[in-house]
Every structure is written in C-alpha cells, then in structure tokens.
Amino acid sequence: MEKNGEKYYITDVDLDASSIYCHHDLMGELLIPTHSHEKDQFLYTEGGIVYVTTELRNYFLPARHFIWIPAGVKHSIHPSSEDVIMRNLYFPKEKGDIAFYKSEGIYPVNDILLQMIMFTNRWNGDLRKGSRNYTIAKAIKAILPEICHNILPLSLPYPKDDRLIKIIEYIDSHIDEYLLFSELSAKFGFTERSLHRLFQKDMGMSFIQYFTVRRMLRAIELLLEQRLPINEVAQAVGYTSTPTFSNTFNKVLGQRPSDYLNKLEILRKV
Template sequence: MPQLDTATYLKNIDFKRKSIFVVHEKLERTLPRHTHTKSQLTYVEGGIAYIFIANKTYIIPARHYVWIPSGLEHYLNVRNAATVTHNLYFYTHDDHLNPFYQKLGIYPINSLLFEMLIFTENWIGTIEKKDPGYRFLAAIKDILPQLSTRSFPIALPTTSNMRLRPIVLYLSQNFAQPLTLENLADRFGMGARTLSRLFQSTMSISFLQYLKLLRTVKAIELIMFSDKTTTEIAYLTGYNSLAAFSKAFFQLTNIRPSDFGKKG
C-alpha cells in the first residue's frame, strides 16, 4: 500500500464503518485536528508521540499505546523520524459493552500485546470481516480492557490566555533554571498571588504542579532521545539531586527514571 496523503488517510479511516483500518508509519507526520467515527489504537514504537485534546497535551512514551474513543476531537504529533506508530481504527458497534472503550487512555503494553501489535504489520489498509486477519485484529480490541487497567497520567495543560501564554513559553525554554513563583511573577510584572490565581483559573493547576509536569515531560524526552545518565538528566531538568528527581518522576509516572524506556 503506497504512502497515503493526509486527506486520503483521514477519509479512509471511516470508509467502511464495520471494518478495521490499519496503518503503520515511520515518518514525522502531523495530522490536523480531526474526529472519526471509529475508535483508535495507536502504539508508539521506539520514541515518543504527543496527542493534543482540547486544552491538554498528552505524552505517549515508547512501549505505550493510546486509546482514543469515537468522536473525540484530537490530533497526534510524532516529532522524531525514528518513531514508528502502529494505528488500528476499530468498528464501534460494541463499544458500549465496556467503559474502557469510551474514554481516552494511555497504557503500557505487556509482552503479549507487544507481539500481537507487531504481528499486525502483516496487514495494512481496510480489513473487513470476510478478510484474513480480521479475527486476529478484533481479538486485540477484545482483550484491551483486561490488559490495560492503569493509564499513564502525564497530561500537560495548555492555554490560549494571552497573559499566561508568554509565561508558559518562558517556562518551556527555561525549565532547568531555579524557578519560583515569586521570581517568575517579578519577571512578568505581576504579583505572585495574581500569577498563582492565573494558573489555577486558566489551567486548573498550580504553578508548582505545572513545573513538575513540564520537567517530567522534558526528562522523558531526554531519556528516550539522548544518551545522558539519569544523574545528568536530573540536573538538566532543574533538580539539585538525583534523589529529588527520582522521587518527583516516580510520583507522576509510577516508574523510576532508571527503569523508564528500558524496553523502548
């Protein structure tokens, strides 16, 4: 199957609603914000992808997949050419049978699911019930609720607020610096209490929570795309000790940074 242009890709997802549409890609593709009637499973192999939904950016690390329910507006971004995505778009007539299928989730894969997803490379395009491979692909959907019980929790809020956007941009470029609410407020000419309320009112998160999330996302990127040691990454993301970094990372991901990405 030749490489699809974006318009054809999106059109083919819902071409036959009772089918399963399969696409495997290794490229830096950014689809526009869109919806489809099918549910979507995207597995990220060998890198990181990002999914943007409403006012949040979710990180999808290697060895994880995202489940996107039918009708949820989103777009997916893969920023590294070494990242491979396996995309399965499923019929939805049975989604009501389990609440798993009706909510967004990012989940780690185990060895069984990993082997099954890699095996899906045997098929590409629209797979109907009469076609070889349909039952195998349908079995993947059927077992997801049993295999996937804990969602990966890293979601970085975004904002269109004109007062907060330059502050968020500054944080994204200076996350390794010794940042405090007070010195950040001074830099942008406002009081600390005003800035604190701005974070809470526009993104429903405190400044410190946002900074911890941002540093965790940056740490995950460094783990996946650099050869830095865990200690080096701790200092590069603004922590003054490996212990403090490891504790913060584990609190958010339930994975120790030294173990993260080992199987990626």
C-alpha cells in the first residue's frame, strides 16, 4: 500500500493513534529502510528469513517466530526474498503496559498463538476500538507475556572496533570450520587474554558465545532455505558430531533440529 510513493508503514500506521493497525502482505521489496513507529510492532513472517536491524543489534527472524519492536525503536527490515509474507499488528502504547512490551526481542510461536495470528489473515488497516476485530487483536497482545517467557538469542551485536570487525568477517567466512580461539588470536596478532577482553568490551559476550550463536543462525538458514539433512547442516557449520550439534541447537533454540523441522512441516499445512 502506497500513498504518493510512500509506504503504509510511514503514512498509515500512526494515522489513528487509538487504533490497532493490521497489515498482511508479501514483502514485495528486499529492504524496508530505517524507520520507527509511535506504536509497538508485532511482526510474524512466513516463506523465508527476515533480518531486522536496530541501532544496537541485528536480529534473525526465522519461521515460527515473531519479533516484538517497541514504539520509537528505529529499525530496518531485510527479507531473504520478496516473496516473504509479513503479518504485522501495531499496538498503541498504554500506560499500564508491563516491562515485556518495552523490550525488543524474538520469541517462538506456539500453536495457540499461530492460530490466533492466522485468524487475522484477511484483516488490513485500522482496527477501531469497540470492534470485534480490535478485541481479538487486543487478546493477541494480552496473551504474549503469558506464553513468551524467554527471549531467544537470535541476534548478534555489531562490532564497533575496526580490529574486531575484521575478525568477525573472518569468522563468518569460515563458519564451516572449527575455529580455535588460540589460533584466531595469533592470526590477528592478539594474545588470547587481550582478544577475550576486546570481545567482552565491544560485543558484551565472549568469543565462544558469539561463535556458537552465529553457527546456530547459519544452521537455521540452511534448514529453512536449502532443506539439507541435519547431519549435513552440522558439517556445514563446523560440527563433526551430529549429536553435539543437536545438543547445542537445543540449548540455543529450546528444541532439537528434528523438532524444529517437524514444526515447519506443520506450519506449511496451516
């Protein structure tokens, strides 16, 4: 939806401050530039991977998950394909909103929430107070803190130090290898202690934390886009042991790769 060349997320979302704004559509573009809303955004996607970039982090939004973006948070959206379907609900801020609604994060979508989202499939535009659709959408917002207890670590911070930027680029291009921290440190002229301190200071996490999450994000990409068998995905992200890969995936995502794939099959039948 466009008005004079502008997109709905610029012209329409905040036009009525009291409404819940709903938008379902194909992405139709490979970049939604940086913008913000006066309303909180619930974003669920189908058909591919979506990267959501805020000022502090780069989020990875796979199938069967949603991201909550609080009002005022500047963000851009980068889908893996123009054919990705976005399902958006934009909620007005309320005085009684609890802490859950004030923090950005990615959460899994369970069966109940999925059915509620799909019920809104044919809605688009402003949902006015007092309407049946407004009440249903409000129920979706209300249920989130009850079923979403843990933010998933499907995001990584941006490095700011030029030295660390080069190291991160190297890690990303060698994701299929098992990188030893000692060898990485030596390669870039650091002692292990000094590189550990740089990771903690600049990224707020250790090398092993960063490398583990980055490998799991790549694994999800391979599972979603290339439909590789789990043992091949494990090898592609540097694991020689499929059980070790499965255990790590479970620690990060809260489910094993096989369970994740089974849920994707269920999603495709909805």
